[in-house]
Each structure stands twice: as C-alpha cells, then as structure tokens.
Amino acid sequence: MYGGRLTPIPMDGSLTGRRLVLPETLVPEIARLLRSYGDGEAHEGVVYLGGVETSEQSVALLAIAPVATTTPGSFRTGLGANTAVVSTLATQRLILVAQIHSHPSDWVDHSDGDDRGALVRFEGYWSIVIPGFAGQGLLPLTRCGIHLYGQGRFARLTDAAVAARVRLIPVAVDLRR
Amino acid sequence: MAVAKAVSIAHVESELAAVELWPARDGWSILWDADSLLLVVLMRSTIDGERYIFEFELDDYRQLPPSIELVHPETGEVGIRRSYPGGGRGYFHNKPVICAPWNRKAYQTHGGPHSDWVMKNWASYRLNHSRLGDMLVLLQELLDDRASYTGRMER
Numbered sequence: 207m208y209g210g211r212l213t214p215i216p217m218d219g220s221l222t223g224r225r226l227v228l229p230e231t232l233v234p235e236i237a238r239l240l241r242s243y244g245d246g247e248a249h250e251g252v253v254y255l256g257g258v259e260t261s262e263q264s265v266a267l268l269a270i271a272p273v274a275t276t277t278p279g280s281f282r283t284g285l286g287a288n289t290a291v292v293s294t295l296a297t298q299r300l301i302l303v304a305q306i307h308s309h310p311s312d313w314v315d316h317s318d319g320d321d322r323g324a325l326v327r328f329e330g331y332w333s334i335v336i337p338g339f340a341g342q343g344l345l346p347l348t349r350c351g352i353h354l355y356g357q358g359r360f361a362r363l364t365d366a367a368v369a370a371r372v373r374l375i376p377v378a379v380d381l382r383r
Numbered sequence: 384m385a386v387a388k389a390v391s392i393a394h395v396e397s398e399l400a401a402v403e404l405w406p407a408r409d410g411w412s413i414l415w416d417a418d419s420l421l422l423v424v425l426m427r428s429t430i431d432g433e434r435y436i437f438e439f440e441l442d443d444y445r446q447l448p449p450s451i452e453l454v455h456p457e458t459g460e461v462g463i464r465r466s467y468p469g470g471g472r473g474y475f476h477n478k479p480v481i482c483a484p485w486n487r488k489a490y491q492t493h494g495g496p497h498s499d500w501v502m503k504n505w506a507s508y509r510l511n512h513s514r515l516g517d518m519l520v521l522l523q524e525l526l527d528d529r530a531s532y533t534g535r536m537e538r
Binding site: 282283285289292295296297302328329 | 400
C-alpha cells in the first residue's frame, strides 16, 4: 500500500515534455482558496485552473473555487458545481487546464480515489496536490505532487521535471534596474 | 436506478477514454462527476467562437441513453433556445432538443418529438453514434459545419 493507493505511482522524469506556466500572483490566491474550505476547520479543498493552451504548454490564468462538500480527508463537488465551473470558463473564454486539491499530510501522490471521482482525465490536463491543507502555500513547487495526464494515466513529475517544466512567471519585469 | 451506478460509471469512463486526445485538440473542457453521474462538456464553434455547455445525465447508462441538455454559458439558463446552437443538420431541433436516438429527451415519453423510436433500442439506431466519445465528436463536427451551423439558436 502506497499512501492512499495500492500501486506505485508512475513517474515522469522528462525535462522537455509539456510545460505548465503559473503566474506568480496566482499562486497565493490558489493557496488562499484551498484554505478557505471547511469554515475554519482544516478540510481538503479544490480549485480548478482556467487558461489557454498551445501544443507545448498550458498557461494558467484563473483560479476557480467550486461549490464542494469537504471533510478533513475528502472533497466532492456538488451537483451543478461542475456546470458552474464550465460556465465561468466559457464566460472568460478560457479552457480547463488543471485541477488542484489539498491533502492533509505531506503525501502528495494521487490516491486511487484521486485517479477516479471528479478528476479531469484527458491528455494534457494537470492535477496538482498540495500538502498540509495548503497551510504553507504552494512553494517550493517540489513540495507538491504535480501530475500530468498522458498515455491513459496520470504520472507524477520528478523534482527535476518540475524544475524544468513548471514555470512561475512574474507579473512584471522592470529592465531599467 | 435500474443500472448499478458502478456499471454506468465503468461504461462512461471506458467510452471517454476513446476521446482523451480530443480536449487538447479541440479545446474541450470536460468535467466528469462520477458521484452524480453528470458529465459537463464545454465546446466552442470554430465558425463564430460561440461556447456551448452540454450536460449529460448518465443514470441508468447504457440501458437508457444519456439525457442531454444545454446550459447558457453566461446566464445559466437551461434547455431554452438561447442555450442551443442552430442548424446542425437536424440534430439541433428548435423544440429545443438534441434530436437523436442517443438523447433521452428526444423521445416523446420524455417530452421530445419522436414517438417512433423505442428507447430500449437506442444504441442500435445509429451504430456509429452509440458511444459517448462518438456523440461528443459529432456535436463538435456539427458546431463546425459551415453548411448547416447557424450560430446560437436565439439571441
């Protein structure tokens, strides 16, 4: 038994595969939204990322917190909640690029339950697991489990692959300094 | 529920696996909630850029076909002409309903126009559209069909 799964998680060590671009300003917002589930109690949380895609990378631009029923060990999106997420994407003219959810402990692999349920499971979709109910935020990203769907399964990026393929982009660069 | 939930889930997930490359190719956003057997798909017409949200209720699948409805992306209105695309080679019926044997709502017993179809035979009427992946691909093709697509059915 490996945490919440029965088999070892597939790993993706490629340094040149599909990339994920995260604006730096989005990162603390994602953590804040994840922590906001549970009405003051520590619960798992879930956030979807809308953005744009090219053949080589996904660019996240918008964090969406759906209506969800949460517990310290699970989350479940409510009936109609997914439609509201998709409506938001449509209104903003974005597409779904990732799902992010928090786990109670430092274990950030996909559980068997994560591989089923409400997860998005299509080529090029990202799924990110944040440890400790996102209490410490998302950084450094190697603390998180960053998973990419391809060839019929989710695989977790190695630390080297995360460093090479998941990029934090500043909101502005001042070249005059 | 006549079909065990786990059976419906297995059918849906198996059939969606056949189109796992399509979201990346055509910009679909798909959310599948196995708990509530609800599949939500956002598609975009390449002709005018309009976005359409399809909701597939999949209880009792595959004994019964999906129950398909459209949701307006900005107002959230469900099942009205403003939610639907127009044209679609007869599939986008102005009732409005997706007029196909693979939609429960097309049958007269469910308020649709067809009294001549028998729902239990749904999967045998159009063999090339009897799987979820094929239904989704057809819907995208209809949204991209310059010969028939007329934009949103009503403004």
